[in-house]
Amino acid sequence: PHLPSKEQKILDRILVKLQKKRDRNFKRMVQFLKGSDYKAIKQTFRVWIKNPQSNPTANLKIGLSLPDLLLPVLSQTLLHPGWLATPDRSLETVQSKATKSKEMKSKATKSKGAKSPTKDSTVSASEIGQNEISLDVLNNWLDHDGIVLHDLRKQMKQLRYQADFFAPHYDATYAKTIQDFKTIQDLLGTLQDYWVLGQIFAKVQGKTWQESLPSLTAQIHRDRWTIWQQWEPLRQRYLTEDTRTELRQMMLSPTR
Template sequence: MKKTTAKDAKTFGDWAYLAIAKHYKKMVKHEVGVLADQDPEELHQMRVGMRRLRSAIAGFAPALSLPKASNSRKVGKIARILGELRDLDVLSETLTQHYQPLLPQAEQKPLDRVFKTINKRRGKTFDRVKSTLEGKSYRKLKQGFTKWLEQPEYRAIAQVPIPVVLPDLLLPQVSQILLHPGWLVGAEIEKETLKVVEISDPLSINKLLENDAAPLHDLRKEAKRSRYQMELFASFYGKEYKQQLSDIKEIQTILGEIQDSFVLAEFLNPLLKSNLADRMPALWEILVKTRQKKWHDWQILQQKFLNVKTRQNLRATVQKPTTSKVKSTRRRRSPARKKTS
């Protein structure tokens, strides 16, 4: 059958096909590199491909009829296994590049023991990744996607022109992120207005982040979902949409860096057999100062997204696709409407 290309894509189903094909191919492209285990970037790129593939399946779900072996849950399960290995790589890289050079000699020795533990765990985790990628479930998942890409099956709504359904696809996710309780961490309601509470003391910020780690981490995941879904349709919108997308990506990045600092501390504490602040005070001070800086960066975005105008603009933007792709699609459809009327 004739494969859909970006040039001739018109419908909801056409764009679903393009997204799934793109991210599936990215996933498969890096499989050999992951199994070779020579370059950590291969693992990173394969994991990105799987996460975006899962996002595409979720974003286009109303139009899709995928094989059971190739659903979002199956992709997510394998992506999480790869994620465990990737987390260890990031942990090792972060310690090596960002923290180790700043530490005094007295804190280098305990860090050497930490690296040995990371390497040991990584070996076991890689064995699990290898058995997964060479296993039956992953093989069936690939077979399912390959078959679907050769002979795609859709639901009836896939025939609808993409501009018609874009707002309906994006507005629910916009609501999800705007209504998230994580926005209220470190904020208060004053005279019916949401307001950020300024905190400058590093220890007070650290305590706040420890107490409210769960909603902030969950908001980070919601920002990631929103980013991935919005990126699927970025070509249908203009500059304002892309700026809003950039802000959401920044939310994910900043909250992720805060979360990573806590993950690092939680990983080190049991290995050091004592509190990080007592055993490695220089590293602890660096982490606290990093959290302070990231918290202030976060509050700038927090204040922006608590603003009524920002929220109204985001809702309004997704309801008005404005790019030339949408306009050209509408022009192509005009004769058809006239002919059938």
């Protein structure tokens, strides 16, 4: 991102430290790939490929087995608490944190003679089920309680790969649904990437890194808001009875 020169210098220092860490991790990975443990893993796979072993249920016809293979993963995904995780469900806690944070910022800005925050930091967000939710509330929630979305992303990834593997046995609607799964996985993955980025910055620059990188922080907050606006309609759709029934019926009906 385009940052003021002062922030860019700070970011450059962080990136240098991260590159050094990456180089160390890369060396460890190369050592592992050259080591005996990895060679043993590869040899185990070679042996199995030459003489694959499976349990008796492998003899069942694929069309008969598919619903039983897919529905358990679908059930785990649809019952995940991440579908119900939104800022408004923990709004009182987050607003309390945000209020305290704003009070501290207000005192700091007054002492420096700075202007108070404008209404631009508050966005009408009926999509999230509240009359008014600020960017601060959303981002505070994502920072402190949004980890459940990362777990949902992992569950969705499992469902997507499992479903994709059996795509040849279903119709075009099934293929379109897999794209839905991918979109959800990507959106939640991007939110998780920003969370990880914040954790890295906190470790390298300190917990107050946002104060030294205000422009970058603002950009991250705006990006997360945009992603949330794309995620929210999907979240609500997957909570409806119609969508869930369609998913179950679809997996019960392989075409071959």
